[in-house]
Amino acid sequence: VMALIYTKKTASTSYQTDGKVTQIGFENIGELATQSVTTTSVRVETKDRKLFNISIPLTESKYIYTYNTNIKAGINFSDVTWSLGDTEDTKHNIYVTVPEVKTLSADLDLDSFKVLHESTSIFTPITLTEHNDALKQLTDEALNDAIANGLYDKALENAKTLLSSFIYQVYPSDQYDIIFSESVKK
Template identity: 45%
Template sequence: MKNVKILNRVIAIMVLAVALVLAIGHVQDPQSSQKTTKLGFEDIGELATQEADATEINVTKDEQTLFGVSVPFTQSTYIYSYDVKIKAGYDFSKITWSVDENQKKITVHLPKVKILSTEIDTDSLKVYEESESVFTPIKISQNNKALKEMKKNAQKDAIANGLYKNARSNAKKILRGYFSNGFDLDEYTIEFKEA
């Protein structure tokens, strides 16, 4: 009888110790460190003429299944959003122009407008739901894939809502201002030709 009481106390102390270790483990933030492993520089000549701002929502779900049936308590779900900035414009080195002095005409050849950058504003993170099962943790590779899809979707929506059209229009305005420094635009006309 005395041994049973001692055994019960030892088990109770062990359970409390495990609970304490788990509680401390959840309170502490995970450790992380950073190091730059590669750094390079390149000359660029981009003319960014339009920026679109979008807010993208992502839902990442995963669960364990057995014979096609969801296993209870194995569901992990993340629902969150980020703001995304999409810049469009031109490769400046591919913009060419010529002047016809007889006709007083400047002809500007523009390449195709393109996406110059798509950036996720990491400070804009909003988490709507975050529940993770220890049996089905969400992996970094899944998160990375989700971020790539958010960027693609933001680009698609921005283009569908006039990003390229606005980028072309603003490029013409910027280039008119550029040419007005060297030419009297009351005398010269500017013709834009697009690829």
């Protein structure tokens, strides 16, 4: 018994982490981010053992936490096409086709992480794979909520504003009208 008491007093917890980058890949992009949104999500992960569909006491693991998700939407700038009107009636028109708005990034803000509740059962621990799946689901739900609340519509409107600004630097706004159309979704 004395050895256990002595060991408990001198034993400590050790946490270590190590890693290295194993691959780097660069690619040219022509993305124009035109709208960003930050969402805050609360996530609950639970896992327990059941017998006859009834939870067995002392077997529940449960995490409740929040994360912010930073989402950016925009267009592929290299897919923008434009042309000047080619008839007497349209010679002062500039026709611009804007590509479909897409999500450029949806990233968890790791610094925003807050634990609201954490309990772990040795009988049913939540695995890293399950936790990773929960984080993917959190990000997907944040993205879907952002889109449902107008992310793509706002990104398209701002893309048109930015493109107009670029074009009117070369073609005076008092002499030309810009007529936008959107690429058909593929």
